[in-house]
Amino acid sequence: MATLIVMDHTGDTRHNFDAKNADALLKAEERFKELTGAGFTAAVRTAFGEAVVKRTFDPNAEETLFFPRLVGG
Amino acid sequence: MSKQPLPNAKERLRLFLSECGRRARGLCDSLRRQPNRIDSRFVLAFRYRYWEREARGLELLKEWLSPEQFAQYEAKSYFEVTGCHSGKRYRINRGTSMNIHELDGAGRPRLGWCFAPQGHLVAGDVMLAQKIALETDERGALAVANRFSVLTGPRTTLLH
Numbered sequence: 001m002a003t004l005i006v007m008d009h010t011g012d013t014r015h016n017f018d019a020k021n022a023d024a025l026l027k028a029e030e031r032f033k034e035l036t037g038a039g040f041t042a043a044v045r046t047a048f049g050e051a052v053v054k055r056t057f058d059p060n061a062e063e064t065l066f067f068p069r070l071v072g073g
Numbered sequence: 074m075s076k077q078p079l080p081n082a083k084e085r086l087r088l089f090l091s092e093c094g095r096r097a098r099g100l101c102d103s104l105r106r107q108p109n110r111i112d113s114r115f116v117l118a119f120r121y122r123y124w125e126r127e128a129r130g131l132e133l134l135k136e137w138l139s140p141e142q143f144a145q146y147e148a149k150s151y152f153e154v155t156g157c158h159s160g161k162r163y164r165i166n167r168g169t170s171m172n173i174h175e176l177d178g179a180g181r182p183r184l185g186w187c188f189a190p191q192g193h194l195v196a197g198d199v200m201l202a203q204k205i206a207l208e209t210d211e212r213g214a215l216a217v218a219n220r221f222s223v224l225t226g227p228r229t230t231l232l233h
Contacts, residue, residue: 007198011129043205049139051205067202072219073082073170073187
């Protein structure tokens with residue numbers, strides 16, 4: 001089971017999907033495009049634990065994290 | 074201090090006060106209905122939801138920290154990251170604004186940077202977004218950030 005984790009005011013919202021299911025994968029990709037289109041940054045973790053920013057949907061990622069656009073405080 | 078009016082900090086404060094106001098009005102309504110006692114369930118639910126949100130954010134942060142950063146955060150309530158472009162070290166303190174310090178060669182804070190994700194996010198989420206931003210797009214993060222002075226013992230760095 002793969003997960004899209006979206007940061008929000010509740011802490012985060014998680015969208016789980018079966019990466020082996022073509023329909024679920026398509027929906028996840030649509031959500032990815034929706035979020036990144038809205039200014040969210042998507043990041044995944046490598047096997048070594050490093051964060052890598054993703055501009056396109058990675059169907060092999062177990063966890064993809066989204067955080068809102070950064071602004072100066 | 075920065076010349077910027079700290080719009081994000083103001084927005085956060087506004088949202089926080091708005092949330093407090095909404096909760097306070099709910100509590101007033103509850104007291105009107107039962108004037109002889111405070112609805113303890115309401116108070117407990119408010120506290121629980123607040124701490125639950127904070128805990129969720131911190132849990133997520135800890136999942137994404139490297140083992141070294143995790144140990145540092147557990148011991149000191151801050152962790153350090155390396156900027157991907159400059160190689161500079163930054164200390165991310167627990168908090169949601171004005172919580173990033175750029176370190177000098179000796180590991181002392183030399184100036185502060187303030188940036189955060191838009192919206193009313195919990196501390197763990199904010200710190201995680203700051204970490205990822207500095208480790209993967211340092212220039213982009215600092216381009217939107219505001220600088221602020223940090224106290225460095227007897228002398229103070231002032232930046233505008």
